[in-house]
Amino acid sequence: MIYPIVAYGNPVLKRKAEQIDRNSPEVKQLADDMFETMRHASGIGLAAPQIGKSVRIFIADASPLEDEEIGDWKQVFINPEIIEEFGDPWAFEEGCLSIPGIREDVMRPARLKIHYFDENWQEHTEEFDGMKARIIQHEYDHIEGILFTDHLTAFKKRLLKSKLTNISKGIVKADYRMSFPAKR
Numbered sequence: 001m002i003y004p005i006v007a008y009g010n011p012v013l014k015r016k017a018e019q020i021d022r023n024s025p026e027v028k029q030l031a032d033d034m035f036e037t038m039r040h041a042s043g044i045g046l047a048a049p050q051i052g053k054s055v056r057i058f059i060a061d062a063s064p065l066e067d068e069e070i071g072d073w074k075q076v077f078i079n080p081e082i083i084e085e086f087g088d089p090w091a092f093e094e095g096c097l098s099i100p101g102i103r104e105d106v107m108r109p110a111r112l113k114i115h116y117f118d119e120n121w122q123e124h125t126e127e128f129d130g131m132k133a134r135i136i137q138h139e140y141d142h143i144e145g146i147l148f149t150d151h152l153t154a155f156k157k158r159l160l161k162s163k164l165t166n167i168s169k170g171i172v173k174a175d176y177r178m179s180f181p182a183k184r
Contacts, residue, residue, distance in 0.1 A: 001033045002040050003051035004179040005097045008147070009168025011181075012049045013098060017056045017143040019079050022121060027057070031076045031119045034059045041176035043097045045135045047142030050098050052179065056080065058139035062131060070131055080116035082140055083125070087111040092134055094148045100174040102163060106151045108137050 006012055020027055030048070034057070038046040044065060047058035056079045063072040087110030095103040111129040114136060118124060128136055138148060149157060149164070166172060170180035 001036065002177070003033060003037045004177040005037070005041055005174070006050050006052050007167055007170070007172075007178050007180045008099045008149075008164050009181040010052070010098075010179070012052055012054050013142070013147060014145045015049070015054050016145045017047075017049055017054045020055050020057060022117075027078060028119050030055075030057065031059060035061065035074075038097075041097050041174075045139040046097065047139045049142050049145075056143045058143060060132070060135045060139065062135060065131065073132060076119040077114070077136070077139070078117040078119065078121070080114055080136075080140060080143070082137075083113040083115055085109040085112045085137070087129065094134075094138060096138075096148055097176070099147065099149065099164070099167060100172050100178075101167070102149070102160060104148070104152055104156065104160075106138075106148050108134055112136060114140075 034046050034051065037051060038059060038061060044062050045058065045060045048055045058077050061074040062070040063074065089107045089109050091105040091107050093103050094106045110133065111127060112133045113127045115125045168180060168182040
């Protein structure tokens with residue numbers, strides 16, 4: 001099932017998501033639906049709040065990047081917890097399916113250690129670096145109620161304010177179905 005992507009301004013994007021119960025039978029289907037939704041929107045990561053579900057799951061599929069270092073990395077993260085972020089912070093231009101048409105440099109540490117469950121409820125504690133770490137940090141922020149625009153300076157946020165307001169009203173072009181909080 002392809003879900004509409006929730007647009008900037010919807011309160012679900014600013015809410016800390018709830019843990020998923022281990023006995024939840026629909027978690028595999030949710031992950032499959034999220035991958036289908038993400039592929040349809042040409043994304044490389046998607047968190048449950050972006051489809052209107054305030055639960056702690058996100059997915060990553062870096063294959064569209066066609067990066068030899070990353071390969072065709074595809075992963076599900078359920079109830080993740082970043083244990084540590086380390087390494088020299090580096091800037092990279094980030095975008096977000098919930099904020100189409102806006103891309104800005106965001107500084108993030110180069111590496112992280114994360115504890116999570118996969119779609120089969122297998123427990124993992126792993127370290128990631130580079131683009132994998134970047135994707136995880138961006139999607140993890142979503143389940144914490146943080147958007148990449150929250151990492152920008154106050155000046156940059158003021159410059160983007162009218163564009164962000166327009167996105168919440170549905171005055172934006174996207175090649176995928178979206179749900180807008182302020183659209184009448």
